[in-house]
Amino acid sequence: MDIKHLNLRESRAVHCSECALNPICLPPALADEDLDQLENIIGRNRPIPRGGVLFRYGSQFEAIYAVRSGAIKTCSISANGEEQITGFYFPGEIVGLDSIGHQTYESTAIALESTAICAIPFEALEELSRKHTTLNHHIFKLMSSEIRSDHQIMQMAGKRPAEEKVATLLLSFATRYKRRNLCEDNIHVPMSRADIGNHLGLALETVSRIFTHFQELGVISVNGKQITVLNRKELLALAAPC
Amino acid sequence: MDIKHLNLRESRAVHCSECALNPICLPPALADEDLDQLENIIGRNRPIPRGGVLFRYGSQFEAIYAVRSGAIKTCSISANGEEQITGFYFPGEIVGLDSIGHQTYESTAIALESTAICAIPFEALEELSRKHTTLNHHIFKLMSSEIRSDHQIMQMAGKRPAEEKVATLLLSFATRYKRRNLCEDNIHVPMSRADIGNHLGLALETVSRIFTHFQELGVISVNGKQITVLNRKELLALAAPC
DNA sequence: CGGGTGCTTGAGTAACGTCAATTTCGGTGG
């Protein structure tokens, strides 16, 4: 189910300058009068359906993508053929940074639900960043943030009890909700239990058991993919005891 | 045991143009005649002793570092205070990319043995990269490679048998030895079993047991920190069965 | 209304961690 991103500029419903996500995306790097130049290279097209492929490992690297709505997971394939989910991306976040400087995409990106994206052709962005030092600096910053977020995941995935891992992931989602000025205690979890398990290095049954356990503790309330944080303090304690 | 890196330019034993590591470090981004400009900003000083701190989490971010000889580990500290080793760095590799764009270092870097480094002040590098498109592109490439290498580690640290993790790490070291035109079957492992375990999410005893098991299988020969690969094919199979 | 997918729950087990004892190694000073 590959989605082709030809005619990237066909629909332009929303401009960066009007986008609710612009404080956490690329625009902060540019003055208002320069935003048009960014606008000119960005492509927007119809949303990708749930399960649709944004880009696939090995295909030609052309653009990085900003998530506008919905959510994306990225996976890489290990030598024995099993897929490892390397990240989840929510609105305002940038996907594809791991492929910069390469001919082909180094991971596969899949929509977790109907997802709208802005395509940013990298060659044009690099060209633009040559004229705008702040933009170039911002790209550096985005990439180093990606490295750090991977390090946080490594901490989480390391030798730690499963409950800590799950609590930490929930808190990470909550923090990212807050960045977008959404209620941080009402988390929509668009990915399956299997995806969460894969990402954290746990069996999907373990994830499920931990959700019910947290619910029994009165820390969260689980309703399918909707999770409400009832006791934030306690959840923090579960994520990092002592 | 903090090492102060004042007087960065005091000793300049080796120039980039003569350095054996230059094919895998920064220089490939620049033409020979531009290499002098890079040379001018690079600082080299006396080696850091085993256990010495190259930079510490929270201190002022000033430079990224190329490992010249020896080896470096980088750690980040989790909320509950435990340290997680996020990477090992061998000669020719660049440390500190995760802090780019930030005021302070976002991890701590420690020498695993006596280690010589080249300090590359980032502000000056960024300035230089403004004039040399290829250098800017190379920095992008380095950073995206760092992201990908983190993804590989995540794969390894995920839900996989301990033997696969250890075999994969050994192969990663072997590959990096080969890049430097060293014998890929004769691996010097500068870090402790505890460091390896921390990095892979295993107990140090488990690492030790697996080394002896691999030895019993005739795949490797362990002699303290010196490991010889006797059967590369079999080691590959252990890393990724099927 | 049916079928399928995803989620939950349970029982048994294997893999790995913890604790503890011993050996080896590397560095230091006599």
Next chain:
DNA sequence: CCACCGAAATTGACGTTACTCAAGCACCCG
């Protein structure tokens, strides 16, 4: 050069966590 000390590594016995296998339930979509 050798003896000594402490740190690191090895090995063993035991316990626990989380995985596997399996069955049943809930929900979504057509």
